[in-house]
Amino acid sequence: AQTVTQSQPEMSVQEAETVTLSCTYDTSESDYYLFWYKQPPSRQMILVIRQEAYKQQNATENRFSVNFQKAAKSFSLKISDSQLGDAAMYFCAYGGAGNMLTFGGGTRLMVKP
Amino acid sequence: DGGITQSPKYLFRKEGQNVTLSCEQNLNHDAMYWYRQDPGQGLRLIYYSQIVNDFQKGDIAEGYSVSREKKESFPLTVTSAQKNPTAFYLCASSIGRPAGELFFGEGSRLTVL
Numbered sequence: 207a208q209t210v211t212q213s214q215p216e217m218s219v220q221e222a223e224t225v226t227l228s229c230t231y232d233t234s235e236s237d238y239y240l241f242w243y244k245q246p247p248s249r250q251m252i253l254v255i256r257q258e259a260y261k262q263q264n265a266t267e268n269r270f271s272v273n274f275q276k277a278a279k280s281f282s283l284k285i286s287d288s289q290l291g292d293a294a295m296y297f298c299a300y301g302g303a304g305n306m307l308t309f310g311g312g313t314r315l316m317v318k319p
Numbered sequence: 320d321g322g323i324t325q326s327p328k329y330l331f332r333k334e335g336q337n338v339t340l341s342c343e344q345n346l347n348h349d350a351m352y353w354y355r356q357d358p359g360q361g362l363r364l365i366y367y368s369q370i371v372n373d374f375q376k377g378d379i380a381e382g383y384s385v386s387r388e389k390k391e392s393f394p395l396t397v398t399s400a401q402k403n404p405t406a407f408y409l410c411a412s413s414i415g416r417p418a419g420e421l422f423f424g425e426g427s428r429l430t431v432l
Contacts, residue, residue, distance in 0.1 A: 211420035212361075215359075231360075239419060241420065248425070248427065249407065249426045250423065250425050250426070251409065251421075252410070252423075253421075255422055277411075281396060297361060297362065299421075301419060306352060306364055306367050306377070307421055308364075309354075309361040309362040310361055311360060311361040312359075312361050314359075
């Protein structure tokens with residue numbers, strides 16, 4: 207079974223600064239997807255970014271980018287120019303041949319004004 | 320607008336009572352899922368369904384039941400056999416295989432009195 211580990215229960219960042227959230231996963235599959243989801247206080251899960259494992263190029267969505275290291279099974283999220291609205295729980299998720307996603311335990315991000 | 324609707328948003332239950340959480344989607348997605356989220360923790364899969372009239376147990380199916388009689392609907396029943404049902408429940412859907420992006424509802428918070 208696949209496992210997803212987020213080793214940072216909490217992180218904080220100063221507004222306008224950059225922060226990186228870590229995620230590692232364990233799998234024997236070669237083809238899969240990785241995701242970062244954001245859960246703000248409203249509790250609605252929102253997709254931040256996705257990465258296909260067969261793509262070597264790291265995904266980017268505006269201020270959000272990933273560092274995907276397939277051999278190391280690492281998938282970190284970098285948030286640039288942090289904003290107060292970025293404060294939320296962030297979940298890393300793995301999707302493989304099965305038809306469901308496996309989620310990490312989450313990282314709570316606090317943004318200081 | 321297309322999306323996933325969960326109801327009720329808040330639900331209180333006495334011990335020993337069964338309750339049913341509703342989940343409806345108009346995204347024409349084949350796959351639907353139920354996840355449980357406990358405070359400060361990640362999401363754990365309860366049940367999922369890839370097609371009408373078929374569903375599979377997830378990691379924590381004991382004490383829960385589901386049905387998938389229509390493509391749009393995937394209700395979750397929390398039975399009296401569930402020992403610790405107080406939690407936040409999230410319903411999601413996706414296009415299907417391979418495990419791609421999940422679209423989430425706003426969640427239902429169940430409290431057992």
